[in-house]
Amino acid sequence: QVHLVESGGGLVQPGESLKLSCAYSGKTLDPYFIAWFRQAPGKGREGVSAISFADGNTYYRNTVKGRFTISRDNAKFTVHLQMNNLKPEDTSIYYCAGGYPSGAYSALWEAEYEDWGQGSQVTVSS
Numbered sequence: 001q002v003h004l005v006e007s008g009g010g011l012v013q014p015g016e017s018l019k020l021s022c023a024y025s026g027k028t029l030d031p032y033f034i035a036w037f038r039q040a041p042g043k044g045r046e047g048v049s050a051i052s053f054a055d056g057n058t059y060y061r062n063t064v065k066g067r068f069t070i071s072r073d074n075a076k077f078t079v080h081l082q083m084n085n086l087k088p089e090d091t092s093i094y095y096c097a098g099g100y101p102s103g104a105y106s107a108l109w110e111a112e113y114e115d116w117g118q119g120s121q122v123t124v125s126s
Helices: none
Strands: 003-007 010-012 018-025 033-039 046-052 058-060 068-073 078-083 092-099 113-116 120-124
Touching (some): 003 113, 046 078, 058 068
Antiparallel strands (some): 068 078
């Protein structure tokens, strides 16, 4: 099992940026993915972005494309989610998750992930 710890959440104003980090430890096998999910109050958890450890391919939900960037720092065993031009609708608890999706088509499916972090609150408000 892989242990995941998020950091970097907080309160920002609309249009500002925030960077989330997910430190991982433990043995991973190919094709391991790390993804970011979020859950707003009263709503279900949704996939935001994912990165494949095998080939570095990245995946994004449509509403964050062009604003969010996922990246991996191999030396620090960390995956980052850079979030720019944040909007009030981005307000959620953000979770990083690790697992072995069946393919690219399921990279943002919650059921494909077995390792979960504790969550980090992101609030976008003026």
